[in-house]
Amino acid sequence: MFLNLNAGDKKQKIMMAAARVFAQKGFHKSKIEEIAQEADVGKGTVYEYFTSKLDLFSKMLEAGIWLYRDTLAREMKPQLTIGAKFTRFVYIHLQFVQCHQDIAGVIRQEFLHVSPQVQQTIMEAHREIIKMLAGTFREGIETGSFRQIDCELAAGMFFGAVHAVGAPTGKTAGDLEPIASQVVDVFLKGIEKK
Amino acid sequence: MFLNLNAGDKKQKIMMAAARVFAQKGFHKSKIEEIAQEADVGKGTVYEYFTSKLDLFSKMLEAGIWLYRDTLAREMKPQLTIGAKFTRFVYIHLQFVQCHQDIAGVIRQEFLHVSPQVQQTIMEAHREIIKMLAGTFREGIETGSFRQIDCELAAGMFFGAVHAVGAPTGKTAGDLEPIASQVVDVFLKGIEKK
Amino acid sequence: MFLNLNAGDKKQKIMMAAARVFAQKGFHKSKIEEIAQEADVGKGTVYEYFTSKLDLFSKMLEAGIWLYRDTLAREMKPQLTIGAKFTRFVYIHLQFVQCHQDIAGVIRQEFLHVSPQVQQTIMEAHREIIKMLAGTFREGIETGSFRQIDCELAAGMFFGAVHAVGAPTGKTAGDLEPIASQVVDVFLKGIEKK
Amino acid sequence: MFLNLNAGDKKQKIMMAAARVFAQKGFHKSKIEEIAQEADVGKGTVYEYFTSKLDLFSKMLEAGIWLYRDTLAREMKPQLTIGAKFTRFVYIHLQFVQCHQDIAGVIRQEFLHVSPQVQQTIMEAHREIIKMLAGTFREGIETGSFRQIDCELAAGMFFGAVHAVGAPTGKTAGDLEPIASQVVDVFLKGIEKK
DNA sequence: TATGAATGAGCTTTCATTCAT
DNA sequence: CATGAATGAAAGCTCATTCAT
Numbered sequence: 099m100f101l102n103l104n105a106g107d108k109k110q111k112i113m114m115a116a117a118r119v120f121a122q123k124g125f126h127k128s129k130i131e132e133i134a135q136e137a138d139v140g141k142g143t144v145y146e147y148f149t150s151k152l153d154l155f156s157k158m159l160e161a162g163i164w165l166y167r168d169t170l171a172r173e174m175k176p177q178l179t180i181g182a183k184f185t186r187f188v189y190i191h192l193q194f195v196q197c198h199q200d201i202a203g204v205i206r207q208e209f210l211h212v213s214p215q216v217q218q219t220i221m222e223a224h225r226e227i228i229k230m231l232a233g234t235f236r237e238g239i240e241t242g243s244f245r246q247i248d249c250e251l252a253a254g255m256f257f258g259a260v261h262a263v264g265a266p267t268g269k270t271a272g273d274l275e276p277i278a279s280q281v282v283d284v285f286l287k288g289i290e291k292k
Numbered sequence: 293m294f295l296n297l298n299a300g301d302k303k304q305k306i307m308m309a310a311a312r313v314f315a316q317k318g319f320h321k322s323k324i325e326e327i328a329q330e331a332d333v334g335k336g337t338v339y340e341y342f343t344s345k346l347d348l349f350s351k352m353l354e355a356g357i358w359l360y361r362d363t364l365a366r367e368m369k370p371q372l373t374i375g376a377k378f379t380r381f382v383y384i385h386l387q388f389v390q391c392h393q394d395i396a397g398v399i400r401q402e403f404l405h406v407s408p409q410v411q412q413t414i415m416e417a418h419r420e421i422i423k424m425l426a427g428t429f430r431e432g433i434e435t436g437s438f439r440q441i442d443c444e445l446a447a448g449m450f451f452g453a454v455h456a457v458g459a460p461t462g463k464t465a466g467d468l469e470p471i472a473s474q475v476v477d478v479f480l481k482g483i484e485k486k
Numbered sequence: 487m488f489l490n491l492n493a494g495d496k497k498q499k500i501m502m503a504a505a506r507v508f509a510q511k512g513f514h515k516s517k518i519e520e521i522a523q524e525a526d527v528g529k530g531t532v533y534e535y536f537t538s539k540l541d542l543f544s545k546m547l548e549a550g551i552w553l554y555r556d557t558l559a560r561e562m563k564p565q566l567t568i569g570a571k572f573t574r575f576v577y578i579h580l581q582f583v584q585c586h587q588d589i590a591g592v593i594r595q596e597f598l599h600v601s602p603q604v605q606q607t608i609m610e611a612h613r614e615i616i617k618m619l620a621g622t623f624r625e626g627i628e629t630g631s632f633r634q635i636d637c638e639l640a641a642g643m644f645f646g647a648v649h650a651v652g653a654p655t656g657k658t659a660g661d662l663e664p665i666a667s668q669v670v671d672v673f674l675k676g677i678e679k680k
Numbered sequence: 681m682f683l684n685l686n687a688g689d690k691k692q693k694i695m696m697a698a699a700r701v702f703a704q705k706g707f708h709k710s711k712i713e714e715i716a717q718e719a720d721v722g723k724g725t726v727y728e729y730f731t732s733k734l735d736l737f738s739k740m741l742e743a744g745i746w747l748y749r750d751t752l753a754r755e756m757k758p759q760l761t762i763g764a765k766f767t768r769f770v771y772i773h774l775q776f777v778q779c780h781q782d783i784a785g786v787i788r789q790e791f792l793h794v795s796p797q798v799q800q801t802i803m804e805a806h807r808e809i810i811k812m813l814a815g816t817f818r819e820g821i822e823t824g825s826f827r828q829i830d831c832e833l834a835a836g837m838f839f840g841a842v843h844a845v846g847a848p849t850g851k852t853a854g855d856l857e858p859i860a861s862q863v864v865d866v867f868l869k870g871i872e873k874k
Numbered sequence: 875t876a877t878g879a880a881t882g883a884g885c886t887t888t889c890a891t892t893c894a895t
Numbered sequence: 896c897a898t899g900a901a902t903g904a905a906a907g908c909t910c911a912t913t914c915a916t
Contacts, residue, residue, distance in 0.1 A: 123405060124404060124405025125320075125405075126319075126320035126321075126405070127320075127405055129909095129910065129911090130910075130911060130912085131878095131910080131911095134878095139876080139877090140876055140877040140878060141877075141878060141911095141912095142876065142877045142878060142912090142913085142914085143875085143876055143877070145911095145912070145913080146875070146876070146877095150911075150912080151910095151911065151912090203404075207401070207404045207405070208405070210318060210397075210401045211317060211318025211319075211320070211321055211401065211402070221461060224461065225461070235483070238483070242485065243484065243485060244483045244484060244485060245481075245483060245484070245485045245486075247474075247477075247478055247483055248474060251457065251471070251474060251475070251478070252478055252483055254453075254456045254457055254461075254462050255453035255454075255456060255457060255475060255478060255479070256453070257456060258452040258453045258454070258455055258456020258457065258459075259448075259449035259450070259452045259453040259456075260449075260452070261452055261456065262448045262449060262451060262452020262453075262455070263445065263448055263449060263452065265452075267415065267418065267419070267448075268448050269442075269444065269445050269448065277445070280441075280442060280445060281445070281449060283441075284441055284445070284446055284449060284482075285449070285482065285483065286482050286483055286484045287439075287482040287484055288478075288479065288480050288481040288482025288483075288484075289429070289432070289438045289439060289441055289446060289479065289480055289482075290437065290438060290439070290480045290481055290482075291436065291437060291438060291439045292439075292486060302900090302901095323884090323885075323886090324885085324886065324887085325885090325886095333901075333902085334901060334902040334903060335886095335887090335902075335903065336887090336888080336889085336901065336902050336903060337900080337901055337902070339886095339887070339888080340900070340901070340902095344886080344887080345886070345887090511793060512708075512792060512793025513708075513793075514707075514708035514709075514793070515708075515793055517888095517889065517890085518889080518890060518891085519889080519890095519899095522899095527897080527898090528897055528898040528899060529890095529891090529898075529899060530891090530892085530893085530897065530898045530899060531896085531897055531898070533890095533891070533892080534896070534897070534898095538890075538891080539889095539890065539891090591792075595789070595792045595793065596793070598706060598785075598789045599705060599706025599707075599708070599709055599789065599790070600706075609849060612849065613849070623871070626871070630873065631872065631873060632871045632872060632873060633869075633871060633872070633873045633874075635862075635865075635866055635871055636862060639845065639859070639862060639863070639866070640866055640871060642841075642844045642845055642849075642850050643841035643842075643844060643845060643863060643866060643867070644841070645844060646840040646841045646842070646843055646844020646845065646847075647836075647837035647838070647840045647841045647844075648837075648840070649840055649844070650836045650837060650839060650840020650841075650843065651833065651836055651837060651840065653840075655803065655806065655807070655836075656836050665833075668829075668830060668833060669833070669837060671829075672829055672833070672834055672837060672870075673837070673870065673871065674870050674871055674872045675827075675870040675872055676866075676867065676868050676869040676870025676871075676872075677817070677820070677826045677827060677829055677834060677867065677868055677870075678825065678826060678827070678868045678869055678870075679824065679825065679826060679827045680827075680874060690879090690880095711905090711906065711907090712906080712907065712908085713906085713907095721880075721881085722880060722881040722882060723881075723882060723907095723908090724880065724881050724882065724908085724909080724910080725879080725880055725881070727907095727908065727909080728879070728880070728881095732907080732908080733906095733907070733908090876916100877914100877915100877916085878913105878914100878915105878916105879913105879914095879915095880912105880913085880914090880915105881910100881911100881912085881913080881914105882909105882910100882911105882912100883909105883910100883911100884908105884909090884910105885907105885908085885909080886906105886907095886908090886909105887905105887906090887907090888903105888904105888905090888906090888907105889902100889903100889904100889905100890902100890903105890904100891901105891902085891903100892899105892900105892901085892902080893898100893899100893900095893901090893902105894898100894899105894900095894901105895897100895898085895899100895900105
């Protein structure tokens with residue numbers, strides 16, 4: 099077959115199948131055989147591209163995180179106003195979670211107890227986001243838009259809040275734009291009547 | 293020994309050992325043998341008190357959730373002002389997480405992929421908290437303290453934020469009182485300068 | 487309590503309970519705990535009278551075999567005519583099987599694979615019966631009542647036939663006397679029309 | 681190797697090994713590992729072909745019963761005279777027992793306490809044989825060869841007698857033809873001198 | 875390269891047996 | 896004597912991984 103799919107194609111296919119299965123069943127209940135079936139390849143083929151189940155999981159997860167970061171980096175133009183940045187962040191996060199439910203589910207749930215490596219990877223990504231958000235908060239304080247608050251704490255709270263909204267039990271049914279606006283509105287203005 | 297441990301004590305001992313091990317390794321990587329060793333009993337003894345590994349996990353988890361709920365119910369006096377209620381909630385939550393790191397860790401991480409039953413249990417507890425918080429927000433709106441916001445969304449955001457602050461990566465090093473105050477301050481007043 | 491039951495009483499109680507349980511579930515599926523419950527004694531008490539599960543089984547089985555032999559010895563008066571002896575044997579066997587279904591069931595089914603000792607015990611009893619029957623056949627030949635046949639073979643066949651009739655699937659519903667007569671009639675006269 | 685074993689071969693190999701081990705030790709004392717060793721395969725391989733130990737046992741047993749039935753059906757030509765039919769039956773039974781001692785041993789001993797399914801299977805086969813024999817007796821009565829006897833009882837007795845002769849303790853040392861003749865002779869003519 | 879039959883380490887669970895009371 | 900809570904050896908079964916084809 100000369101018009102074969104490009105080289106990384108089967109690897110991709112396996113990783114996507116893995117994301118689906120891992121998201122649905124978790125790392126320990128997912129069977130390599132099932133992932134292989136889902137990817138429509140033989141069980142042995144998985145081991146042609148990944149050294150182990152853990153390796154497949156890690157690679158899949160890293161790809162997911164990379165995609166998240168990439169999406170964020172692409173969409174968070176520096177020229178946006180601070181308020182717009184937050185709204186944009188929430189929108190992108192919610193949209194990512196909605197589009198990539200599989201990967202999002204895996205990132206959300208399965209990181210503490212799979213392997214220290216994996217835990218490391220996710221916590222690093224988490225720290226990076228917090229850092230970015232804290233930086234934006236700091237920027238707001240410096241430009242006089244925000245009042246004096248603990249930026250790290252606020253960043254943690256903000257990400258936690260957004261994360262909770264994006265969770266399956268949260269409000270992610272309708273359009274994401276208004277929800278993103280609301281979230282940012284609540285966070286920036288607080289809920290007390292002035 | 294004449295001052296023997298009271299009845300049900302061994303069950304407690306096993307559950308506490310289970311909490312430690314499950315928190316550290318997660319459900320699937322925890323071995324019954326290790327839990328038995330940690331509890332300083334024989335492997336078979338675990339099965340005298342629990343029908344299976346899953347049963348032990350569920351019972352331990354339910355006990356943890358019950359403890360959380362109980363603590364909350366005991367400490368959230370209805371006569372507190374709304375602001376004080378939120379501060380109290382954050383304080384109690386953070387304190388619980390700090391005191392019962394094992395159980396908190398288990399509740400936080402291991403619920404999706406252990407069993408539908410367990411998932412059910414945790415999500416129910418989660419819904420209950422959200423409901424309580426949303427009710428408090430509603431109360432604030434009715435009394436004119438809070439502005440018109442989506443109470444469910446706000447409750448989700450608030451719990452998410454608190455949850456994030458309580459997570460191992462969050463800020464829970466120093467005294468909890470000031471942190472609780474700060475969290476509530478940020479949430480009530482927002483971060484924008486008026 | 488000075489008017490206590492005699493010494494062997496509890497031992498008997500346990501053995502009878504064992505017979506019931508072993509008969510119903512077989513050796514390997516019977517649990518010591520269940521036998522203890524059936525005998526209305528504590529689990530540990532079983533070990534006061536028997537050194538092990540196998541010991542209990544063996545003792546119970548030997549008691550059953552002894553009872554069978556004893557019944558046979560008591561009822562098979564030497565002064566009976568040969569024909570009467572056979573009828574008597576069949577009747578006693580069928581009655582024993584009917585009265586002591588538990589023990590009979592155990593003897594019938596559970597002897598090959600419990601222990602070589604047990605197998606030995608039962609096969610010895612079996613050989614003894616065959617020998618007795620063969621002797622009676624020989625007696626018949628010598629007195630001119632029976633024709634020249636292989637006594638061992640005939641004894642084996644006869645016991646096999648009686649055994650089959652006594653099995654749960656066989657004909658043991660109605661009165662045993664006529665059945666015993668029929669069995670002996672068939673065996674002595676054959677089934678061919680003369 | 682180019683002349684590989686045909687498909688289903690390994691399944692056969694495992695079933696034959698199982699027959700040997702089960703016959704020697706009984707169901708409960710047989711370990712999967714030992715059967716695997718006997719079959720010269722890995723422990724896990726057994727589970728590639730059978731879902732459980734019980735499944736392996738059942739399948740093996742059914743194959744044995746099928747073989748018995750098949751042998752009987754093939755060899756019991758309807759055109760045989762009644763007397764020849766009985767002789768043929770005894771000969772086939774004894775030969776089967778001699779050739780397939782493993783399977784015969786399993787069928788003879790292990791059916792009550794393995795599983796209701798297994799019990800069902802064996803008792804059905806037993807009933808079928810009894811029915812066939814009773815039919816032949818009835819045929820004999822109708823054609824005037826046999827005297828008026830209870831066919832079911834006689835069939836039970838006959839099979840019991842043959843079964844006993846075929847048992848390991850019975851007479852199955854020498855040639856089977858003369859033994860079969862003797863058995864049938866005894867049964868048809870009886871043992872009384874006319 | 876792609877495959878899936880074969881494997882065995884490792885797990886949960888059972889239950890005969892012990893022994894402190 | 897009587898007990899039953901405690902125990903751990905032992906067995907069935909799973910599934911990540913290998914490797915001959």
